Structures are given as C-alpha cells and as structure tokens.
Amino acid sequence: MPKLRPLPYPLVIFAAVMLVNGPSLRGQEVLEKIDESLSWTALAGSIQADLSFLQDTEFYIAESQPQGLLDISDNEFLQPRLAAFLDVSAGECWTLHAQARLDRGFDPGFAPDGELRLDEYYLQWRPLADDRMLWRVGKFATVFGAYPRRQLSWDNPFITAPAAYEDQLSVSDDGRPGSVESFLQRRFLPANKRTWLPIIWGPAYITGASVSGRIDKFDYAFEVKTAALSAQPNRWDGIAEGVDAANLAGRLGWRPAEEWTLGASFAYGPYLNPDTAIGLPTGSSWRDYDQTTLGIDAAYAHGHWQCWAELIGAEFDVPNVGRMRALSALAEAKYKITATTWASLRWNQAFFDEVGAANTQWGSDRWRLDLAVGHRFSRHVQAKIQYSFAERTGSDPEGDHLVAAQLTLRF
Amino acid sequence: MVHIETVWHRRLYRDNGSSMNSLGLSLSFLALLACITSAHADGTVQGSVSLDKPKPPAVGPGYKPETQNPVQNEEAPRAIVYLENASGKYPKKSGEVLSIRQQGYQFRPSFAVIQTGGAAEFPNRDDEFHNVFSYSRVRRFDLGRFRKDEPSPRIDFDKPGLVKIYCEIHQHMRCLVLVVDTPWYTTTDAEGAFTLPKVPSGDYTLKALLPSEKTLVQKITVRDGAVTKVAVTR
Numbered sequence: 001m002p003k004l005r006p007l008p009y010p011l012v013i014f015a016a017v018m019l020v021n022g023p024s025l026r027g028q029e030v031l032e033k034i035d036e037s038l039s040w041t042a043l044a045g046s047i048q049a050d051l052s053f054l055q056d057t058e059f060y061i062a063e064s065q066p067q068g069l070l071d072i073s074d075n076e077f078l079q080p081r082l083a084a085f086l087d088v089s090a091g092e093c094w095t096l097h098a099q100a101r102l103d104r105g106f107d108p109g110f111a112p113d114g115e116l117r118l119d120e121y122y123l124q125w126r127p128l129a130d131d132r133m134l135w136r137v138g139k140f141a142t143v144f145g146a147y148p149r150r151q152l153s154w155d156n157p158f159i160t161a162p163a164a165y166e167d168q169l170s171v172s173d174d175g176r177p178g179s180v181e182s183f184l185q186r187r188f189l190p191a192n193k194r195t196w197l198p199i200i201w202g203p204a205y206i207t208g209a210s211v212s213g214r215i216d217k218f219d220y221a222f223e224v225k226t227a228a229l230s231a232q233p234n235r236w237d238g239i240a241e242g243v244d245a246a247n248l249a250g251r252l253g254w255r256p257a258e259e260w261t262l263g264a265s266f267a268y269g270p271y272l273n274p275d276t277a278i279g280l281p282t283g284s285s286w287r288d289y290d291q292t293t294l295g296i297d298a299a300y301a302h303g304h305w306q307c308w309a310e311l312i313g314a315e316f317d318v319p320n321v322g323r324m325r326a327l328s329a330l331a332e333a334k335y336k337i338t339a340t341t342w343a344s345l346r347w348n349q350a351f352f353d354e355v356g357a358a359n360t361q362w363g364s365d366r367w368r369l370d371l372a373v374g375h376r377f378s379r380h381v382q383a384k385i386q387y388s389f390a391e392r393t394g395s396d397p398e399g400d401h402l403v404a405a406q407l408t409l410r411f
Numbered sequence: 412m413v414h415i416e417t418v419w420h421r422r423l424y425r426d427n428g429s430s431m432n433s434l435g436l437s438l439s440f441l442a443l444l445a446c447i448t449s450a451h452a453d454g455t456v457q458g459s460v461s462l463d464k465p466k467p468p469a470v471g472p473g474y475k476p477e478t479q480n481p482v483q484n485e486e487a488p489r490a491i492v493y494l495e496n497a498s499g500k501y502p503k504k505s506g507e508v509l510s511i512r513q514q515g516y517q518f519r520p521s522f523a524v525i526q527t528g529g530a531a532e533f534p535n536r537d538d539e540f541h542n543v544f545s546y547s548r549v550r551r552f553d554l555g556r557f558r559k560d561e562p563s564p565r566i567d568f569d570k571p572g573l574v575k576i577y578c579e580i581h582q583h584m585r586c587l588v589l590v591v592d593t594p595w596y597t598t599t600d601a602e603g604a605f606t607l608p609k610v611p612s613g614d615y616t617l618k619a620l621l622p623s624e625k626t627l628v629q630k631i632t633v634r635d636g637a638v639t640k641v642a643v644t645r
Binding site for chain 2 (some may be wrong): 129130131214216256259299302303304305306336338339340376377378379
C-alpha cells in the first residue's frame with residue numbers, strides 16, 4: 001500500500017488560520033471596531049494619530065532553487081507577518097509615518113527565526129496649501145517606477161513582486177568575482193543567490209530625503225538615498241550603516257487622461273557594499289562602480305480593469321568584468337470578476353547583454369508568468385492564491401514552479 | 412377620494428341634467444372637503460434626536476493618494492428616523508432613486524435612507540476617479556473606476572438593512588444607506604430636529620439610527636390630526 005505523505009505542518013497552520021479568520025463575520029466586526037478605535041486626537045484636533053495593522057499569513061510551495069526573493073531550504077515555507085503603521089499629523093503641514101514589521105525576514109526565509117524591524121519611517125512637510133511640494137526625510141520607498149505604490153499586501157494583486165523587483169541577477173555587491181570567466185559561471189550556481197541582487201530590491205526602503213509634488217496633470221519626485229535601488233535590506237538603514245555615498249533617483253509622471261498614468265524614472269549611484277567589497281582593481285574605490293537604472297511605466301484603469309506595464313533597463317559596473325546590462329519588462333492586469341473577487345495576470349520578461357570579449361550573455365534570458373485570484377471577505381479580510389511558472393534559456397538550475405497563498409487581515 | 416368624487420359628480424350630471432347642477436356642485440364641494448379633511452386626518456411626528464458628536468477628520472495613511480483638490484470636510488452628523496408598526500406591512504413607494512454624489516472626495520449625502528425596492532446612483536463630481544463599492548451582505552457591489560460625469564450604474568436595494576459604502580481609492584470616504592420596509596422615514600437636520608408628516612394613526616416603534624450605527628428606540632402613538640412630540644435621547 002502506498003504510504004501517504006503527511007501534510008506539511010505550515011500548510012496545516014495556514015489552513016487553520018484561513019478557516020478561523022476568513023469567513024468569520026463576527027471576527028470582521030471585531031476588526032472594524034478595533035480599526036475605528038485606534039485613532040486619537042489632541043490639542044483640539046490639531047494633532048491626530050492613527051495606528052493600523054496588516055497581518056499576513058503566507059504559505060509558499062516552491063521548487064528548489066525557488067524563484068525570486070525566497071530563501072527557503074524546504075519546499076514549503078510559512079511566513080507570518082505583522083506590520084504596524086503609525087500615522088501622525090500635526091496641523092496641515094506636518095506628517096509622521098512609521099512602519100514596523102515582525103516576520104521571518106523582510107523577504108520570506110531571510111530571518112527564519114523571526115525578527116522585528118522598523119522598515120519605514122519619515123517626516124513629511126507640506127509648505128503649501130496643496131500637494132505641489134512635499135518634502136520628506138527618513139527611510140522610505142523609492143520614487144522609481146510604479147510598483148512601490150502598490151507593494152503592500154492589501155494593494156498588490158499578487159503575493160510576490162514583479163520579477164524586476166525580486167528576480168536576483170548574478171551581480172553581487174561584494175566586488176566579486178575576480179574575472180569574467182568566474183562571473184559567467186555564477187549564473188549556474190543559484191545556491192549562492194543569497195549574495196545576488198535584483199535590479200530593484202522590492203520597495204527599497206532606503207534612508208534619504210525627497211521632494212515630490214503634483215501640478216495639474218503632472219507629478220514629479222526626486223530623492224537622494226544612501227544606497228542603490230538594488231541594495232540588500234540590511235543596507236537600507238543609513239543611520240545604522242552610515243552615509244558613505246549618495247544615490248539619486250527621480251520620476252516624472254503625466255496623466256494625459258484620468259484613465260492613464262505615464263511615467264519615466266532614473267536612478268544612479270554606487271551599488272557596492274563598502275564593508276564587503278574586496279578584490280577591486282588597484283586604484284579603484286567601491287564608489288567608482290555604479291548602478292544606472294532607467295525606466296518607463298504606464299498604467300491604465302477604468303471600470304473593473306487595472307493594468308500596469310514597466311520597462312526597466314539597468315547597467316551594473318562590475319569590477320574586473322565591465323558594464324553589465326539587463327532589460328526587464330512587466331505587464332500586469334487585474335480584473336474584478338465580482339464585487340469581491342478578482343483575477344490577475346502578469347507577464348515578466350528579462351534579457352541580458354553579452355560580455356564583450358567572451359560574446360556570452362551574462363544572464364539567461366527568462367520569462368515568468370504569474371496568475372493570481374483574490375477574494376475580499378470584507379474591508380478587513382482578504383485572501384489570495386498565486387501560481388508562477390518561470391522559464392530560462394539554456395541551463396536552468398532554478399525552480400520553475402511556485403504556488404503561494406496569502407491571508408491578510410487589515411485593521 | 413378624488414377619484415370617487417369625480418365619478419359621483421359625472422353620474423349626477425348625466426342622470427338629472429342641468430336642474431341638478433347646484434346639487435352636484437354642492438356634493439362635489441362636500442366630497443372635496445372630506446378629501447382634504449381625510450388628508451389632514453393622519454398625524455405628524457415631530458421631535459429631536461440626541462446626535463453623535465462630530466468626529467475629527469481621518470488621518471491620512473502614509474500612502475494616501477495625492478488629490479488634485481483639497482479634501483472637503485465630512486457632513487455634520489445627522490440621524491435617520493423611521494417608524495415601524497407591529498404588523499410589518501407597509502404601503503410601497505415606487506421609483507425612488509437616490510443620488511449619492513462623490514464631491515470634494517466625500518459622499519454627499521453620506522447618510523441616507525431608502526425604502527426596499529428603491530435604487531441609488533453614484534455620480535462622480537470630482538475631477539479624479541472614484542471606485543464605489545460595498546461588501547455589506549444586504550447589497551454587495553463594486554462600480555469600478557469611473558470618471559467625472561460618466562453615467563453611474565444604478566444599484567437596486569431589494570433587502571432591508573444597513574449598506575456600508577466606501578471608495579476603494581480614497582479610504583476615508585464612507586456612506587451609510589439604510590434600507591427600510593417602512594415608508595415613514597426622514598433624516599434629521601444638523602441639530603437633530605425632524606418632522607414626519609402623513610403618518611396614519613396607530614402605535615409605532617420609532618427608531619433613530621446614528622452615524623455611529625447605534626439605534627435609539629422609542630414607542631409612540633400617533634393620533635389623527637395631532638402632532639406627536641418626541642425627544643429621542645440615549
């Protein structure tokens with residue numbers, strides 16, 4: 001008689017959470033009441049504070065090596081996450097925002113024993129009566145591109161990020177390798193992905209300052225940050241890590257019609273980690289090696305459709321190798337099937353340049369298809385399930401399939 | 412009553428000729444008088460409700476959408492007052508359609524009442540998209556994103572209950588629509604005062620729904636031609 005494989009315990013826990021929290025109307029009323037009670041005012045309403053939470057329970061089933069920013073040794077992984085958001089406004093001009101998270105890593109599996117982090121905090125000043133100019137200082141999401149504005153679990157139609165924001169390339173921030181040959185071999189060793197970098201690491205909550213605003217049909221945002229878009233989360237905190245270099249980024253947006261949003265972004269600055277960069281050519285400094293990123297984005301929304309598209313080109317100046325270019329694109333659509341249920345589809349594509357003398361691509365051209373279905377039980381409870389299939393040209397040691405489920409409570 | 416009076420008038424006119432003109436006119440006058448008296452025979456309920464205190468405007472979340480124009484203040488809190496009888500049987504109005512605008516990044520009105528069988532439209536008067544939706548069991552809908560002055564789909568309300576309506580883009584926007592079986596309802600003014608005319612005599616349960624979703628209840632008796640004074644307190 002064939003022996004049945006026991007259900008993995010993370011799946012059992014996830015199913016139990018779904019059953020208890022998903023359809024429970026009473027539980028949702030409690031969440032509604034908690035949500036409404038977490039606001040305070042002082043000084044006749046001139047100071048207001050609001051505390052809110054997102055509680056995600058995610059479950060991943062992935063082939064080794066898993067796609068994207070998943071660092072898991074087993075094929076199954078349970079990622080619980082509690083994110084707390086504090087918003088304080090003082091008068092019409094000043095706003096303070098902070099986001100703390102308790103989870104098993106900013107990206108699933110990067111801290112399997114759990115950690116508590118202050119991922120985002122900033123002070124914002126609005127000197128004018130409208131939103132023509134907003135100054136911000138602190139640690140906050142990048143202004144580059146369009147995805148960071150929908151990256152929280154409640155707003156993201158999917159569970160994972162688009163490939164441009166999470167698919168690690170065989171570029172690292174430690175200055176290695178020492179030669180073109182070893183660099184070209186690196187892409188066949190995905191077990192070392194922990195040291196690799198994506199073009200943009202998620203929302204890139206990096207310390208810095210920004211000015212942004214909106215004038216009629218146009219909007220703008222410029223920022224100076226202490227690390228590059230591709231920097232690992234442990235380098236995002238400019239206070240803890242120190243301010244060694246400035247990275248610039250900006251985005252210009254245009255709304256030709258209410259349905260359309262178009263944007264163009266840039267980012268430029270050194271991407272190597274000054275603490276680990278070794279083996280650099282004589283006479284050069286880690287500051288000499290930049291990441292240059294350019295992007296265009298478009299979004300369309302009308303009725304029950306929302307669509308996004310981005311095209312991002314990145315160039316990494318790799319020590320001892322040269323300038324490595326990659327082009328990544330995504331097209332994403334979400335359609336509300338009913339008032340509470342939606343389906344979404346995302347196409348991710350990436351192309352890699354050739355290394356000069358060797359005439360060999362430094363990465364494997366790849367595509368990934370993401371499919372997701374989501375359901376909102378109420379304004380406070382949401383569930384999603386996602387399937388992703390990835391394919392790469394040539395030797396493909398990375399896993400092709402990923403299934404993920406996510407339950408989110410918002411209060 | 413008007414219909415009966417008209418039939419009688421015609422019949423008298425036809426059967427007795429012009430000699431009956433004066434009698435017919437007199438009877439018509441009496442019938443009209445009876446009709447007017449009957450209309451005034453229903454009672455009126457008048458009073459006040461102890462309202463919720465105004466809430467401070469919501470704190471914008473960190474990722475709040477930047478709006479082209481300033482967000483206007485919410486409406487002052489009011490109450491919905493309605494009467495229920497013991498039988499639960501009520502005359503039906505027909506064709507009532509509420510217009511709930513999105514204007515200044517608020518619902519106007521943000522607190523409304525409608526009889527079962529009625530409907531609502533949600534015209535967008537702002538220069539930017541709104542996405543009106545409700546997950547209430549009484550009526551679930553999602554209108555999607557639509558622009559200024561684009562025709563709004565009409566939402567029918569077939570079941571009684573409270574429908575909580577929101578905007579997916581502007582999370583501070585909220586609207587409560589109470590769907591009731593009774594045709595005797597009104598909304599108070601900002602001071603809590605209300606008048607409910609044309610209520611047939613009888614015993615009723617007066618209910619006052621506050622924006623906090625708390626319902627105040629009071630038993631009243633309505634008499635023909637009389638004004639019943641009520642003070643609804645907590």
